[in-house]
Amino acid sequence: MKFRAIKGVQDILPPDVYVWQEVESAARQVFAPFGYKEIRTPVMEFTEVFTRSIGETTDIVEKEMYTFNDRAGRSITLRPEGTAPVVRAYVENHLYRLPSPQKYYYIGPMFRYERPQRGRFRQFHQIGVEAFGEDDPRMDAEVLDMLRRFLERVGVEDLGFEINSIGCDACRPAYREAMVDFLSGRVDTLCTDCRRRYEVNPLRVLDCKAKGCSAMKEEAPRIIDYLCSDCRGHFEALRGHLESLGIPYRVNPGMVRGLDYYTRTTFEVTTESLGAQSAVAAGGRYDRLVEEFGGPAVPGIGFAIGMERLTMLIRDRHGVEEPAPSVYLAVIGADAEAAAYKLASEMRGSGIWAELDYSGASLRSQFKRADRLRAAYVFILGEDELARGAVRYKRLSDGLQGEIDMDDAVRFLSSQ
Ligand code: ATP
Ligand code: MG
Numbered sequence: 001m002k003f004r005a006i007k008g009v010q011d012i013l014p015p016d017v018y019v020w021q022e023v024e025s026a027a028r029q030v031f032a033p034f035g036y037k038e039i040r041t042p043v044m045e046f047t048e049v050f051t052r053s054i055g056e057t058t059d060i061v062e063k064e065m066y067t068f069n070d071r072a073g074r075s076i077t078l079r080p081e082g083t084a085p086v087v088r089a090y091v092e093n094h095l096y097r098l099p100s101p102q103k104y105y106y107i108g109p110m111f112r113y114e115r116p117q118r119g120r121f122r123q124f125h126q127i128g129v130e131a132f133g134e135d136d137p138r139m140d141a142e143v144l145d146m147l148r149r150f151l152e153r154v155g156v157e158d159l160g161f162e163i164n165s166i167g168c169d170a171c172r173p174a175y176r177e178a179m180v181d182f183l184s185g186r187v188d189t190l191c192t193d194c195r196r197r198y199e200v201n202p203l204r205v206l207d208c209k210a211k212g213c214s215a216m217k218e219e220a221p222r223i224i225d226y227l228c229s230d231c232r233g234h235f236e237a238l239r240g241h242l243e244s245l246g247i248p249y250r251v252n253p254g255m256v257r258g259l260d261y262y263t264r265t266t267f268e269v270t271t272e273s274l275g276a277q278s279a280v281a282a283g284g285r286y287d288r289l290v291e292e293f294g295g296p297a298v299p300g301i302g303f304a305i306g307m308e309r310l311t312m313l314i315r316d317r318h319g320v321e322e323p324a325p326s327v328y329l330a331v332i333g334a335d336a337e338a339a340a341y342k343l344a345s346e347m348r349g350s351g352i353w354a355e356l357d358y359s360g361a362s363l364r365s366q367f368k369r370a371d372r373l374r375a376a377y378v379f380i381l382g383e384d385e386l387a388r389g390a391v392r393y394k395r396l397s398d399g400l401q402g403e404i405d406m407d408d409a410v411r412f413l414s415s416q
Contacts, residue, residue: 008114008122015322019311020125023154024107027127027305030150031105034142036129039104041085043111047075053084053289055260057197057204064112066122078111081259082128083286083302090132091295100133100298119277119309128283128304135287135299137234140265141241143301147269147281148247150305156271156313159280162252163242163267165235166203167227168287175226176202182221189216206256222253231264238265261286265301273316274309281305326413328370329356330363332382340381343409352413371396376416379409 005011012020028038047067054060066078079085086104089095095102107127114120131143144161151157167175179202187195191210198205205213206220227235242249249267257266266284274280283303290298327347329340340356347354355373357366363380370378380392385403392403393412404412 006122008116010121010123015320016311016315018322019314019320020307023307023311023314024127026153027105027107027150030153031129031146034103034146035101036103036105036131036146039086039089039106040108041079041082041089041106043109044076044078045085045088047077049084049088050077050080053087053259053261053292054081055201057201058258058260059193059204059207060112060258062193064114066111066113080110080112082106082108082110082126082304083130083259083261083289086128086130086302087286087289087293087295087300090130090298091290091293096132096290096296096298101131101139102133103129103131105129117277119274119306119312121308125307126304127307128302130300130302132290132300133298134301135234135285137237137265138241140238140285140301141245141247143283143303144242144247144249144267145245147283147303147305151269151281154310154314155318156280156310159269159271161242161247161249161267161269162255163238163249163265164224164252164255165227165231165238165264166223166256166262166266166284167231168263170228171223171226171231175221175223178221178226179203179205182219183216186216189213201260203256204258206254207258217254220254223256224251224253234264257282257284261289261292263287267303269305271313273313277309279306280309280313322374323353324374324376325353325355326375326416327352327354327377327379328366328373328375329354329379329381330366330370331356332363332380333386335383336381336386339386339406340379343379343381343406347410347413350410350414352410377413 051061060080065080068076070076109123109125111123113122116122131139151159180199183198183202183205189212191208191213194205194208194213206217255266255268262284264285268279269281270278271280281303285301287299289300329344331337331340344354344356355375367378375396378394385391389406390403391406391409394401
């Protein structure tokens, strides 16, 4: 073989691609009544768009970005996530001048240089949403409600919602101090990354997947115990709204997320069925990010769904339903072949999936092919049928046979 795909990327082929299409159209359908519009941002941005927002001491920025200099020497990065580009676009295009809240969704590839494994790739895909301009906790619950309804629509409604609050600039200093205190006595058990960064950003230790660091989570001070009264009130109100909407959730005080821009609410949707890669979707509030990008003080909240993990779950549970042709045109003789060729064009123009082959194979092997394609009907065209202006049909599911006028063929199939 001459060429192979790059490690950690994959081709999405039929029949899998049908699951992807289904998921994408479910997202569009579920998000629209919540007022979300699609936004498409470039797959590459200036590197600072990510370093400044995601945070210099995060795994993504420290070791996972695809960064290169373009021919003019500017540092460019393939987007590792969708929020920073959407916020960049929101500010650059003055979308904050539009009536608030503004709600956007995106669907597309993301790039992270991670160790490839089941459910973890270097090019992966996310469906994400961002809602700008509302800091009321009802918006947080609304976003979670939409995510729940989406998961219901694609048939994985039993996943667990975990929520937490990681506070704001007012709550962080005291917590940071408590964490640094706690961690400085345990530096030996930290991984080398966390040893380096725990003083700058102790939250990172809680998001670290290294054994020693994650073992610490149980005893570590919990940010939720350090919330200022505003953040505590916000979180309590969110819980109330989730309860009133009937959204089951669990508070996970250890869940802090791997991106620095989050404030207050963070959440994850997890499953046991995917092994170590358990997070199917994740998100949170980012009330300072628009301002950090040079925009006005506009709060935001969003989430991203990992499409590889989600489609894997759907495939495991429901299998893949591959579409099949409505009709296979089986022909005997050159005149019938010519007539079928034209008929197929007419059918396809009317949106009917019609198959036929150009090999001049025997009727028997044409039937075999129709079977393999799982065609609903075989239409048989021979000299006799042609002379009568008719086609004989056979329904493959039950062997039902009959004859119709050739002129009625399209109508016949359309009504099935
Ligand atoms: P994880 O904890 O599994 O590394 P994450 O916190 O880095 O996930 P986010 O940045 O929050 O993930 O992205 C949201 C979702 O995107 C994740 O919940 C996951 O489903 C998916 N995702 C993230 N990284 C990858 C990847 N490398 N390959 C496939 N899916 C991914
Ligand atoms: Mg990650």
